[in-house]
Amino acid sequence: MSRITSLLTRFDPETGKVEGVQGVSRRLADLRGAFADPVAFEEALHKDNPIVYTVSSVTPGDGKGDLHYGVGVLFPGTVGQEYYLTKGHLHSWREAAEIYVGLHGEGRMLLEDEATKESTVVELLPNSTVYVPGHTMHRTINVGPVPLLYIGIYPADAGHDYREIAKRNFRTVIVEKEGKPVVMDREEYMRSLPQMKTGR
Numbered sequence: 112m113s114r115i116t117s118l119l120t121r122f123d124p125e126t127g128k129v130e131g132v133q134g135v136s137r138r139l140a141d142l143r144g145a146f147a148d149p150v151a152f153e154e155a156l157h158k159d160n161p162i163v164y165t166v167s168s169v170t171p172g173d174g175k176g177d178l179h180y181g182v183g184v185l186f187p188g189t190v191g192q193e194y195y196l197t198k199g200h201l202h203s204w205r206e207a208a209e210i211y212v213g214l215h216g217e218g219r220m221l222l223e224d225e226a227t228k229e230s231t232v233v234e235l236l237p238n239s240t241v242y243v244p245g246h247t248m249h250r251t252i253n254v255g256p257v258p259l260l261y262i263g264i265y266p267a268d269a270g271h272d273y274r275e276i277a278k279r280n281f282r283t284v285i286v287e288k289e290g291k292p293v294v295m296d297r298e299e300y301m302r303s304l305p306q307m308k309t310g311r
């Protein structure tokens with residue numbers, strides 16, 4: 112046990128900041144290509160480049176069987192009708208699963224099987240856990256009015272692979288319609304955008 116650097120971690124329940132950890136911030140500009148509506152994305156970015164989410168990763172050990180975890184905060188907002196989201200990733204070690212624990216706010220996990228492209232949306236809420244199986248693309252989405260706070264726990268050697276999602280993105284989007292989250296096929300949502308209708 113002595114090789115583990117720290118057994119106890121404290122984090123701020125408001126900001127998700129972890130003592131002694133330099134978190135990673137993703138701003139809107141870092142999410143180019145992630146949202147389905149490119150016109151709405153450029154319009155939003157023209158106004159402001161806010162932090163969309165932060166992740167503070169805790170890496171107590173890198174030995175065989177060790178675990179890492181990250182405290183994530185995803186802020187509320189939309190681009191077009193699409194709720195703020197994380198880039199999403201696969202694990203470099205594809206078999207690696209992950210457990211998400213919801214702490215605050217109202218979120219969804221978008222899961223997509225890499226091979227079959229089958230899409231599943233699971234609620235990420237306080238007092239709930241979501242099991243992300245291996246070989247599954249996963250993205251977190253904030254569908255509520257307050258910051259979404261959660262923890263993801265994964266094998267130390269899982270690794271993060273963003274390339275596949277940067278190439279093809281998820282097949283499914285979650286959009287706000289009359290104040291409520293609605294799950295839609297990405298292609299269908301893109302066909303419904305005003306610029307697609309007017310040829311803008």
Ligand SMILES: [Fe+2]
Nearest residue numbers: 200209249265
């Ligand atoms: Fe993950």
